[in-house]
Amino acid sequence: MSVTVIIPAHNEAKNIEKVIKSTLPHTDSIIVVDDGSTDDTLEKALQTDTKVIGLRHEVNLGKGAALKTGCDAARKLGADIMVCMDADGQHKPENIPHFIRTLEEKNVHVVFGTRQFNSNMPVIMLLGNRLLSKTIQKLFRVFVRDTQSGFRAFTSEAYEMLRWKSSGYEVETEMIIRMGENKLKFAEIDIDTIYLDEYKGTTAIDGMKILVQILKWKFL
Amino acid sequence: MTSIQIIASIFGLIMVYLSFLHYKRHEFNRYQFVIWEILWFGFIIVTILPDRFNVITERLGIARAFDLFAIGAFVMVLSLSFHNYLLITRLEKRLENKVRQKALSELSSIKVKHL
Numbered sequence: 001m002s003v004t005v006i007i008p009a010h011n012e013a014k015n016i017e018k019v020i021k022s023t024l025p026h027t028d029s030i031i032v033v034d035d036g037s038t039d040d041t042l043e044k045a046l047q048t049d050t051k052v053i054g055l056r057h058e059v060n061l062g063k064g065a066a067l068k069t070g071c072d073a074a075r076k077l078g079a080d081i082m083v084c085m086d087a088d089g090q091h092k093p094e095n096i097p098h099f100i101r102t103l104e105e106k107n108v109h110v111v112f113g114t115r116q117f118n119s120n121m122p123v124i125m126l127l128g129n130r131l132l133s134k135t136i137q138k139l140f141r142v143f144v145r146d147t148q149s150g151f152r153a154f155t156s157e158a159y160e161m162l163r164w165k166s167s168g169y170e171v172e173t174e175m176i177i178r179m180g181e182n183k184l185k186f187a188e189i190d191i192d193t194i195y196l197d198e199y200k201g202t203t204a205i206d207g208m209k210i211l212v213q214i215l216k217w218k219f220l
Numbered sequence: 221m222t223s224i225q226i227i228a229s230i231f232g233l234i235m236v237y238l239s240f241l242h243y244k245r246h247e248f249n250r251y252q253f254v255i256w257e258i259l260w261f262g263f264i265i266v267t268i269l270p271d272r273f274n275v276i277t278e279r280l281g282i283a284r285a286f287d288l289f290a291i292g293a294f295v296m297v298l299s300l301s302f303h304n305y306l307l308i309t310r311l312e313k314r315l316e317n318k319v320r321q322k323a324l325s326e327l328s329s330i331k332v333k334h335l
Contacts, residue, residue: 033323053327055323055324055326055327056323056326057319057320057323058319058322058323059315059319061315061316061319061320065316065319065320068320069320069323069324072320072324073324073327076324076327077327167312167316
């Protein structure tokens with residue numbers, strides 16, 4: 001079973017090297033999708049190791065589009081398992097073997113990394129994540145505890161059914177909805193709650209956009 | 221003419237000139253140019269001769285020509301917003317496809333050693 005880690009990155013030159021180095025022991029290959037960075041994220045990523053495959057979006061399209069490019073590339077290269085991870089270091093690569101083990105042992109299609117909703121999570125994020133997770137559970141009857149966690153793994157076959165249209169931060173939610181629609185089996189594993197940069201990643205506005213999108217998916 | 225009529229007429233004339241400029245720069249085709257010119261000349265006429273439109277406003281049950289103009293402008297802004305929304309969505313999709321295709325085309329030139 002070949003494992004490919006997909007890392008969408010936007011202006012992460014500061015962190016990408018460290019993230020790749022700590023991920024390498026746990027995977028067969030890494031695909032970094034540079035999503036229109038204005039710094040040298042991709043160059044730094046490619047210098048780190050020959051296992052790294054670098055793809056560049058010439059303009060910033062958003063996390064969903066970058067992940068899709070990465071997953072399409074992984075599929076073309078014959079990956080059996082895809083692991084999605086953030087580039088800022090908020091996901092611990094040591095968890096990757098746990099994801100793979102859970103996929104294999106529990107015979108599921110998707111494994112979600114679930115963060116604890118505790119004091120490590122900023123209050124606004126905690127409230128937003130809870131609201132979005134509850135809304136998805138109510139409207140789509142898919143009981144994933146942490147719907148906004150970007151640390152997840154799935155099989156190549158499952159990706160065919162999960163393949164999303166969202167180009168922004170709605171990607172995590174759309175993946176869950178597609179998983180529910182296609183009746184794919186899933187499991188959850190606990191991961192650490194780490195927030196490193198309060199100015200990057202999803203904001204309260206993104207949360208509102210995701211909520212509006214959820215309602216559109218349900219009712220339109 | 222009141223001062224507001226003078227200001228509105230000057231604004232209308234500037235827009236007539238800008239529409240002509242965009243046409244000359246080939247940013248508007250002839251059809252778009254004619255539509256915008258009709259619109260801006262219409263705007264100037266309504267501004268200068270509001271009383272001429274009393275027949276229409278009375279038929280529509282609108283008190284003043286200005287109200288008719290405001291309603292018309294509102295409808296136009298809404299339809300333009302809708303048109304722009306569709307256009308931007310279409311462009312976003314095209315851009316995303318192009319950028320992603322280009323990124324994925326780089327794959328063929330990458331030597332994969334570990335898959």
